[in-house]
Amino acid sequence: MSHLVEIRNLKVEATTDAGRRVDIIKGVDFDIAEGEIVALIGESGSGKTTIALTLLGHTRTGCRIAGGSIRVAGRDMAQLSEKGRTRVRGSEVAYVPQSAAAAFNPAQRIMDQVIEITRIHGLMPRAAAEAKAVELFRALSLPSPETIGTRYPHQVSGGQLQRLSAAMALIGDPKLVIFDEPTTALDVTTQIEVLRAFKSVMRQSRMAGVYVSHDLAVVAQIADRIVVLKGGEVQEIGTTREILSAPKHPYTRALLAAFSPPGRVTAQPAAENDTARPVLELEAVSAGYGKPGADGTPPILAVDKVSFRLERGRNLGIIGESGCGKSTLARTIAGIIPPASGHIYLDGKPVAPRARDRSPDELRRLQIVFQSADTALNPAKSIADILGRPLAFYHGLRGAARDARIDRLLDLVHLPRTLKHRLPAELSGGQKQRVNLARALAADPDLILCDEITSALDTVVAAAIIDLLKDLQQELGLSYVFISHDLHTVQAICDEVAVMYRGEKVEQLPARDVGSAAGHPYSRLLMASVPKLDPTWLDRLERDPELVAAFAKR
């Protein structure tokens, strides 16, 4: 019996700017049966998206399918003409992109974009297409399915937009749907709704799916089989249960191990704080955006009277969904957004609200590491220049002394010294984040604000960064304020966790107690929404409907 999809010895190669050919996919084989959902999982650069795109007969610029065959419903996508491929796309194979926000045209109504496929392929009259779209909206449990199509993309939430992009993919009744990391950019509480909607629709329609993700727990909820990729080669193929319970390949084991971090084993005894002077203290700090009103409070308050103290050598985690004000809090502490009210004390001494009014020494002691190393490192400067500048600026290091210190910094973050002549674009995501961290270390700080620094990284790399942070803390006696939406990472490194919701700190408690029955209801909801490796987790998950109604923004 032939399968819906048969990939045989697929090879994709790219051409570099020096004209050299590089193999990205080195001979991959796998099948997908009718109605089966197969997950492609692996770190960034493992080729998972490249393989998924070849199912559409598409490769990214500079790449080409060099060999092998991709048979989808009996047609070889590698051999089809571009015209033949466009006929198949949308009607046989459909694609759900990672960022729905970027995939929708902001100037057109949602309905017009959702039914575009039926118009292009002439599948059905407009009225029938709209009726079908409304049905799909209902199946994807979107609110007010009859009227949501008349809105524009910016008028719906991120989670809704992601489900709408699935409706767009499903409208042409394709045999195969490709999901390219569709929930990676969503909050945990939203992710659940989207996953549930995808799962029920795929089950009802009996379509086959390819689910690309680096999150094993998400994949466990939706996939029948898992293909583990690394370096453009298949490491292991098996049913979801096999992969989760009996991983054979070392890389699969590393993935699983990275998912369940051991927790903060190096819990430092509180007795160490002999001076009891906190390295950072916040006193009823409020901050927001917009022109301040008559009473000095801005119209949009992102941080509302947050107080906490952090002792030297200890770590505080701040968690919450996007929009809860955690990043604004970090920016306020760093002096990027001056607080509207309240005080910030560094090492017991009050500091100026604005960074430009702070002394160089105060600026040096407090460093911030941003989420996205892509935008936090100047793309036009070499790694040595990026690391060298704070050394020259704060410590006046020049010449050989500075070069030696740069080498030492690269050693500290476990990067090879040869990297220093490269540009940021020539490094991997994990390497860039290490450079980002090394730049903060170059200042020789007391406190580092880590703003979602592992969120853009895949599991294995993120776990390595967390380990690095722990090592550095041991070695250099740092303190971290660790901001994240991911409870696992926060628990792995922090002593205490503050939970934020709509700008307010709802509670602060020891890391291991987060989500326990005694905690704040919002913390319980947040904890309950973190996917678990158990494939039956999503189906068994019962969340308190009152809690969901009160806190989840769908």
Place this chain on the structure above:
Amino acid sequence: MAIDVSPTFKPRLPGYRFNLTGWASLAVVITWAAVAVLAPYLTPHGVGDIVDLDYFGPMSAEFPLGTDYLGRDMLSRILLGARYTVGISLAATLIACTAGVTLGMAAAVSGGWFDAALSRFLDALNSIPSKLFGLVVVAGVGSSIPVLILTLAIIYTPGSYRFARALAVNVNTMDFVTVARIRGEKLGYLIGSEILPNIIGPVFADVGIRFVFIVLLLSGLSFLGLGVQPPEADWGALVRENIGGLPFGAPAVMAPSFAIASLTIAVNLLIDNLPQKIRDRSA
């Protein structure tokens, strides 16, 4: 514009790729620059000497580009005209773009009243039609080379400012600029080291376009008789004074036009095809 004539053209600069279009346009630009510098040694005849009894003479062995409306040697006049066209335009472009780009980046980084005041002032300047502005200044102060350079520079500064500011505003929102700012860096470092390297490509392209505009405006002013004054002449003036030769198909009117075209096109092709560093080290 960027037509890659020969993608297989081998790189001559180690570690850089520079295509054939780039080489060819570089050669044209260098040739004109050399002509501008060496003009007095290259001219076969004096620039004001009437050497031919006929006017609008054809191309001949003695006068390779014919003669002009007074019977002067065209080749000599074009070679010397290169000095004015290349020199004045280059100086004006450099002043306009240096001022515009620096102010644009400073406005984007500083924001606030500095940005607002500077933007409104330069917008007002931009609203004056460029030819009219040139006419008024030249009529008021008289035509001399420094006046021409400054006038052209002032006319083209607002455009360059707007362009650089728009680019710099985007870079300014990037996290690495925030990092530098909370490190305590001053304005000079922020614009020179963090912003400029990231907008230099488009800025160069803009310099090329602005150079062409300036050449054309200078030629236009000269055409109206307000540019370089006789007996000296830049290329625009050469076109104007020989326009009467158009019905006769005289080379005297074609040659300076071709000179203007070759320079402006070559500058743009060069900037579109600057050498690119090859980052793939394993090759």
